[in-house]
Amino acid sequence: MQDLTPRHFLAAFILLLFATAPSAAQLAIRGELVYTMAGDPISDGVVVIRDGRIAAVGPASDVAIPDGFEVREAVVVTPGLVDAHSTVGFSGILNSEADQDQLETSDPIQPELRGIDAYNAREPLVAWVRSLGVTTVHTGHGPGALISGQTIVVKTAGETLAEALVDSTAMLAMTLGPRVEGNFDSPGTRAKGVAMLRDAFVKAQDYREGLQSDEEDDRPKRDLKLETLARVLDGDVPAMITAHRATEIMAALRLAEEFGFSLVLDGGAEAYLLLDQIREAGVPVIVHPTMMRTSGDAENAAFTTAAALHEAGIPFAFQSGFEGYVPKTRVVLFEAALASAYGLGRQAALAAATIESARLLGVDARVGSLEVGKDADMALYDGDPFEYTSRVCTVVIDGVVVSEECR
Amino acid sequence: MRYPTLARLAAMAFALSLSAPASAQPTAFRGAEIIPISGPAIANGVLVIDDGRIVAVGSESDVSIPGDAQTIDVSGKVIMPGLVDTHSHVGRVEGGDRSAPLHPGVRTLDAIDVRHSSVNRARAGGITTANIMSGSGHLLSGQTTYVKLRDGGTLEELLICENPLTDVCGGMKMANGTNSISSNAPFPGTRAKSAALVRQLFLDAQAYRQEIADADDDENEMPDRDLAKEALVEVLEGRRIVQFHTHRHDDILTVLRLKDEFGFRVVLHHVSEGWKVADEIAAAGVPCSIIVIDSPGGKEEAVDLRYDTGAVLEHAGVDVAYHTDDYITDSRLFLRSAAFGVRAGMSREKALEAVTLAGARMLGLQDRVGSLEVGKDADFVILSGDPLSIYTKVDQTWVEGRMVFDLSDPEDAAFANGGYGVYDDGALYHDHGGPN
Numbered sequence: 001m002q003d004l005t006p007r008h009f010l011a012a013f014i015l016l017l018f019a020t021a022p023s024a025a026q027l028a029i030r031g032e033l034v035y036t037m038a039g040d041p042i043s044d045g046v047v048v049i050r051d052g053r054i055a056a057v058g059p060a061s062d063v064a065i066p067d068g069f070e071v072r073e074a075v076v077v078t079p080g081l082v083d084a085h086s087t088v089g090f091s092g093i094l095n096s097e098a099d100q101d102q103l104e105t106s107d108p109i110q111p112e113l114r115g116i117d118a119y120n121a122r123e124p125l126v127a128w129v130r131s132l133g134v135t136t137v138h139t140g141h142g143p144g145a146l147i148s149g150q151t152i153v154v155k156t157a158g159e160t161l162a163e164a165l166v167d168s169t170a171m172l173a174m175t176l177g178p179r180v181e182g183n184f185d186s187p188g189t190r191a192k193g194v195a196m197l198r199d200a201f202v203k204a205q206d207y208r209e210g211l212q213s214d215e216e217d218d219r220p221k222r223d224l225k226l227e228t229l230a231r232v233l234d235g236d237v238p239a240m241i242t243a244h245r246a247t248e249i250m251a252a253l254r255l256a257e258e259f260g261f262s263l264v265l266d267g268g269a270e271a272y273l274l275l276d277q278i279r280e281a282g283v284p285v286i287v288h289p290t291m292m293r294t295s296g297d298a299e300n301a302a303f304t305t306a307a308a309l310h311e312a313g314i315p316f317a318f319q320s321g322f323e324g325y326v327p328k329t330r331v332v333l334f335e336a337a338l339a340s341a342y343g344l345g346r347q348a349a350l351a352a353a354t355i356e357s358a359r360l361l362g363v364d365a366r367v368g369s370l371e372v373g374k375d376a377d378m379a380l381y382d383g384d385p386f387e388y389t390s391r392v393c394t395v396v397i398d399g400v401v402v403s404e405e406c407r
Numbered sequence: 408m409r410y411p412t413l414a415r416l417a418a419m420a421f422a423l424s425l426s427a428p429a430s431a432q433p434t435a436f437r438g439a440e441i442i443p444i445s446g447p448a449i450a451n452g453v454l455v456i457d458d459g460r461i462v463a464v465g466s467e468s469d470v471s472i473p474g475d476a477q478t479i480d481v482s483g484k485v486i487m488p489g490l491v492d493t494h495s496h497v498g499r500v501e502g503g504d505r506s507a508p509l510h511p512g513v514r515t516l517d518a519i520d521v522r523h524s525s526v527n528r529a530r531a532g533g534i535t536t537a538n539i540m541s542g543s544g545h546l547l548s549g550q551t552t553y554v555k556l557r558d559g560g561t562l563e564e565l566l567i568c569e570n571p572l573t574d575v576c577g578g579m580k581m582a583n584g585t586n587s588i589s590s591n592a593p594f595p596g597t598r599a600k601s602a603a604l605v606r607q608l609f610l611d612a613q614a615y616r617q618e619i620a621d622a623d624d625d626e627n628e629m630p631d632r633d634l635a636k637e638a639l640v641e642v643l644e645g646r647r648i649v650q651f652h653t654h655r656h657d658d659i660l661t662v663l664r665l666k667d668e669f670g671f672r673v674v675l676h677h678v679s680e681g682w683k684v685a686d687e688i689a690a691a692g693v694p695c696s697i698i699v700i701d702s703p704g705g706k707e708e709a710v711d712l713r714y715d716t717g718a719v720l721e722h723a724g725v726d727v728a729y730h731t732d733d734y735i736t737d738s739r740l741f742l743r744s745a746a747f748g749v750r751a752g753m754s755r756e757k758a759l760e761a762v763t764l765a766g767a768r769m770l771g772l773q774d775r776v777g778s779l780e781v782g783k784d785a786d787f788v789i790l791s792g793d794p795l796s797i798y799t800k801v802d803q804t805w806v807e808g809r810m811v812f813d814l815s816d817p818e819d820a821a822f823a824n825g826g827y828g829v830y831d832d833g834a835l836y837h838d839h840g841g842p843n
Contacts, residue, residue: 093704124710128702273827293734294830302825326705326735334701338740341798342824388746388797407714407751 026050027399028065029378031077037355037369045077049376052399057370072394072401076385078350079370080135080377080397082357083332084286085240085266085319087142088125089154090118093328099123102142102322104149108184108193109200111172111232112224113149115140121154121164125329129320130156131403132331133379133392136166136358136367141173142322143242143266144183146193147200148173150228151240153361155377157397166363171240171264172232176248177297194251201259204229238262240286244269244297253281264360266319268309269294269301275312284315284360287352289330290338292321306352307343317357318349337386346386375399382406433457434808435472438482442794444764445778454486456785459807464779481789487759488778489535489786489804490741491766493696494650494676494730497525497738502541502549502580508587508594508601509608511579511642512635513549515541516571519562521554524830527822529738530556530812532731533788533801536567536767536776543582543652544589546601547608550638551577551650553770555786557806567772575647578674578770579638581605582652583661584708602661609669612639642671648771649673650696654708656680663691674769676730678720679703679712685723694726694769698736699747717761718752727757728765739823746795759794 027049034045036057046063048056056063065071092099101118104110119139120126129137140151151170158164180193187193207226213219220226231237241252244267256263263281265271267288271278278285287306294301302308309316318339320330332353340349358368366375376399383390395403434456441452443464453470455463463470472478498519503510519539520526529537540551553576554565568574583601588594595601615636622628641647649671651662659675666673675681675695681688688695697720703712713719720727729744731737736744741762748758757765767777775784785808792799801823804812813819821829 093710094707095705096707125702125704270827291737291740293737294825295734299831300825300827300829302829304824304826323705326709327701328704329702331701337797386797388743389750389795391750 025070026066026068027376027396027401028069028071029077029380029396030060030065030071030073031380032075034077034370035079035350036371037079037351038371047077047370047376047378049396049399052376054370054372054374054376056372072380072396074380074393075383076381076390077370078133078379078381078385079354079368080379080395081133081332081336081353082317082361082363082368083129083134083137083139083320083353084317084357084360085151085321086129086137086139086329086332087322088129088137088320088329089120089123089139090115091142091322091328092120093124095325095328102140102148103144103183105145105183108146108180108187109196110145110149110225111147111200111228113141114169115150115152116161116165116168119152119154119161119164121158121160126156127403129329129331130395130397131392131405131407133333133381133385133395134320134331135377135379135395135397136361136363138170138319138361140170143173143175144179145175146180146187146197148175150237153363155397157400157402166366167361169231169237170361171238172228173242174239175242176251177243177245179242179297190248190251194255197255198258200225200229201233201255204233205259208233232261233259235260235262238264240264240266242266244288244301246270246273248297249274250277253277253283256281256283267298267321268305269298272302272305272308275308275314279312279314284317285309286319286360287316287339289319289321289332289335290342291330291335303338303342306339306349307345310344310348310352315356315360316352317360318353333385333392337388340386349386433462433473433476435463435476435478436481436486436789437467437472437478438480439484439486439789441779442485442487442759443779444488444760445780452486454779454787456805456808459785459809461779461781461783461785463781484802485790485792485794485799486779486787487790487794488763489776489788489806490533490762491728491764491770491772491777492529492534492537492731492733492738492741493674493728493766493769494698495529495534495537495539495733495738496542497529497537497733498523498539499525500539500541500552503545503547505591505594508546508604510545510549510635511547511608511638512633513541514552514571514576515539515549515580516552516562516566516576519552519554521562521565522560524822524832525733525738526556527812527819528830529731529733530804531801531819531823532738532741533790533804533812534731534738534741535786535788535804535806535811536770536772538578538650538770540578540580540650543580543586545582546587546595546605547579547581549580550647551580553577553772555784555806556804556811558809558811567775575641578648578650579642580650580652584652584654584658585706586652598658598661602665605665606668609639609643609665609671612636612643613669616640616643643669645670645672648769650676650769652676654679654706654712656683658708659684660687663687663693666691666693677732678716679709681725682713682716682719683711685719685725688720689723689725694728694765695720696728696730696766696769698730698732699744700736714747714751715753716751717748717758721753721757726765726768727753727761728769729761730766742794742799742801743797746797749795755795
């Protein structure tokens, strides 16, 4: 970049005056402790951002901050948090019929419902979790149907889907257990629910086979439902199955084995009973929010499950989940923090809310750690990020400060 | 309370031997940082208890430990008063049914399951005094019950009052806003209707009270007994405190308006938009028991909920307490509330008071509980560290000189952590009415 002259400064000043977007100045972050999640934490670390990407990261003694850069300082810096499963932007703050789009109850199996057709980027709860350090969220259709629909991965910035979108078809949201039965006449039992799913996947197998036919007349008409399920069978889209009881977790593993799809276990209140099976199946777990209430099929939930998964070597990530009442969204920072205090430890807890979460979602090429070339997404805190009394004071997404009120 | 296993019985026996009242010796806890709440924290403190009461509290250098006292070394720990939860639904508590929006004659004390695992959740959280109440799905869902979380198998063993037939054993749970509104008659369909029903209720109670006064002890002139009106007269006379669930700023002002008209003693509960009307609340001299919820919304009246309600109210001069509203939030994590208060600008002192003495005041129990002072009940918690730290655990919970929770006991640890079969004795019960 050429040397800056006073004319450049004037032009930049005028540009800034008229800029409607948040500060477009080049940004550098300095933290007393910087957790890169790609190596040891750095004392007195610096992150230099250019064009929305991380250009340099290292100790202040090694990484110079270029002239003219705006510097934001913090006690602790982490990668922006990656919430592995939420319903923000779909399940709205008012909790009224008008703003609840995470579950459609006309049919228990609706894989064709796309997340991109329903995400509200300006939903207040998106901004809420953003202010608490969440920069990437896997959100979309929620629990409560055998297949409620598709999910997406978005940045928590952006006023439109297009501005926020990271992955348009992340996973297929599925649920096993009594939460489904409460929403539909049928399935009315857990066995019926699994049977209905098996029927659907068998039909999708037939559909997929039919598409291979050489005879055009033999090929099936385009069917959005079956097309989506075929993508799951192809391994293109993982099936995220919400299951809490050991019985339901095993049913999920059984389905994945029969149909060969890629399974992500969501919730897993009783996962600590099935650590060997889950690990052998190579299934990652989006562990339920630590503070999820122990009622219904989650009554056997423990604060220590994340620690158990970690000890068993099972890949897992934290989520804020879905709440039907208050709090309308949980906050993944708090859920990870509490797990850290219940046997998991800070390092593993932070990883499961950043890089491990990004890996599980398949977006780790872009987010989850502070490495050169990755998106400049960061959370800045005035103390230990997990301590109750510490606050998130600045949040950066794609190199832009999107939140700067300490909360 | 779970039926004790042999190990638990042994642990209880040991605990009892440490703390059995009456004939037993005093017990001195030495070496901890003591947070009395009623005064500044004491670095190297001593707490001496005897016969269920606090007999001495102060620094190592100031307190003379009785010669016959047994000593427990709690170096490195923090001792503070047992927590006071002004708003809890543990014990599968029930209040009025859906037959009417007002149930002043219904007593929650007739329907609290003290053996339910949720009660252990409260002990694990360091709670020693709780106001167990019915829900907000009614304008008035019933009489609440003040309990100590003693080990006990019957409600009577946990009651704070002596005799429900002669004493006031709790408060009166009321609510306005969305939860108590319903499109199903006889429930009110609007806010104005809600207020009108409540006003008529209190007018009838005032008339009843007048009839009793006019009868002048003449049995022939006395009105027939009316359980509902009797309880309302207790409210009118200030002997029974109203705990009023209210969220939106205008609903809060409606409560203050009703209080002005009928003169009852009231505590505002939840107060999500209290930050909008803090000055009005302060001017009315009404205390607030609030709650930490992780995010706003869930219903229209909580859309403007903020973390700093406690700080705003504190600065306006309003008495502030926190509560769990278990199981809306988890009793095991009650200390989190104080920490969040500080996170959002409350002073440390007021935040810690908000989970102890302030709540005691709002239940009229401040002479007995809420602080570590000579003469008060020996209700305290032994913490592994600073009460505001997420890494701190409740190690022990003591009620009236008896240990009721011990984290080193595997059965109690299960209540603290959760797990298989720990909380499997019943679904979430909380009638929060409304459209949800």
